Amino acid sequence: MNTVIFRTLAPFLTALMLLFSVFVLLRGHNEPGGGFIGGLIAAAAMAIYGVARGIQPVREALWFHPMAIAAFGLLLACVAGLVSMLAAVPFLTGLWIYPSLFGVEVPLSTVMLFDLGVYLVVVGAITSIALALEREDI
């Protein structure tokens, strides 16, 4: 696995996959895709980077511990549900706002916040597992 070609290409591949994972996450709002599959793609990107460069660079690149990322995702998902409390509707009811950014109407919603939470939980949890497996390997 540890060839020059792979080691050189891996960072680009990782960057591309991370970008794609965000695209899948946002696309999942109205079309196939979503936080879970997006998170898996991002975790796969981390795994590729880890295989090519070792786990320490991945940890440095992530900055936060993967479990902390997963926990933050869980927190986001809970908050997305709790926002409904302010609007006097039941837990997890979808709420939209339509702010205008540079003349374009951007629909933002608690559903998207929840999906972002799912994304982070999956990225954090799967990366954490992948790094642990990688470490035992050596």
Added chain:
Amino acid sequence: MAAPAGSAIDLSAALVLAPAPLADWLVILPVVWCLTSGAVLLMLRKNLHIQPLLAILALAVLVVLDGLLLWRVVDGGPLTMVMGRWLPPFGIAFTADLTGALFALFSALVALAGGVFAVQNIDGSGRRYGFYPFLLLLMAGVSGAFLTGDIFNLYVWFEVLLISSFGLLVLGSEPKQIDGAVKYAFLNLVATTLFLIAVGYLYGLFGTLNMADIAIKAAERRADLPLMTLATLFVLAFGMKAAAFPVNFWLPASYHTPRIVVSALFAGLLTKVGIYSLVRVMVMLFPVEREELSFVIAVAAAATMLLGALGAIGQSDIRRLLGYLVVSGIGVMLAGIAVGGPGVAGAIFYALHSMVVMTALYMASGVAGRLSGTFDLNGAGGLYGRAAYFSALSLILFLSVAGMPPFSGFWPKVMVAKAAIDIGAWWLAGSVLLTGFLTMIAVGRVWALAYWRPSAAPAGEGAGAGAGPGAAVVLPLSALVLVTVLVGLFPDPLLSQIQAAATLLADPSAYVDSVFPHGAR
């Protein structure tokens, strides 16, 4: 779906349009609170010093939330909130009735006691592995199981608590723990799979997963649906979860391996979730099938309680002995479910009593083990001379678990035995009484050997000699003992609520009305 703002669609066909007042949030808040605080604790995993403080605070808030929920349910009947405000039965409903609220409150109390006890029992490495986040997530699963009104959602909360319990079980990663965890994990996964199969079958038959909806449809279409098969599957799955004979062997094989506070929480919470589910499904949803199966359940109950008590007599490790006592208590609860009617109230009462007392007993065994330096009855001794107050607490717990008055174990046993006699099941009532007697022998043996007998080693030797149990240990233990004493001396307030809860289970019309207001379906 991001519909453009201002489009005219009749939402009332799909959504609950009535506003959800803040009081309704009480039904979901215990779960969300546990998940949120668990997530925060997980993010602060490396800050070992503030972990216990935050966790105890979070658990105290959980007790308050569950207390408010119970108060609200006692006051205004069952409380429902449908997630995402979809109309039931399509949205996932959370419905708290008296049974669920009582179980949730007692589980929160036990968890709070466990959280305080863990300050001393769980060291730095346990905290770094995430004891407190796991505890909060476990409580999310337990509270969710008690409060959900959707049977597939119940399965999901089972998974949540199961995964958290795996984490708690292997805290410390000793080979013995891994061995216990493998047995526990495998057999629990088998039980969960059976449960999932039963849920799938149920969905195939009814086309709905909402418990209120199932209760209505089961009553309407009982004649042409194979409900016996379904009920039998549920009894097997939940019986395995609750550690009923003959599928009880995973419990004594694993409960003595983890840290003592983990054993205490498991003994208090996990098997009771199985009992709660059995009560919910068999008493509320399939009462006719429960009646049909009552003899089978009764035989399993008698075998569970007697073998549990006999197993306890045969053990010399205090923790293993307590594992068998947990199993024996499950037998009494099953007997109550088998008898039905007033027996169900007895089963609920016994489950609440058992939550408190089994947790406290495991905690006491941890203290006893530390004081005498061994969990083996043959080497222990002299605890009474060393820690008189702690010994008094233990004695109360021993008497309570054996069902001696005036402690909380007495009343539910009386209720179950009387209900059994009333329907003419003398042998079942007899085995409840015989179990009490055998349990007394088992705990009497612990008392005589570990507490009363003069210490084998001369004073001043052994691991914890001289140092009495600290405040972080005595405080939760005293609180739990206080609960069992108070419930034993003044059973009426709790008893009247439990009887009301059992009545609501037998006739779930209030539960159904809360999910489908104005009879709309």
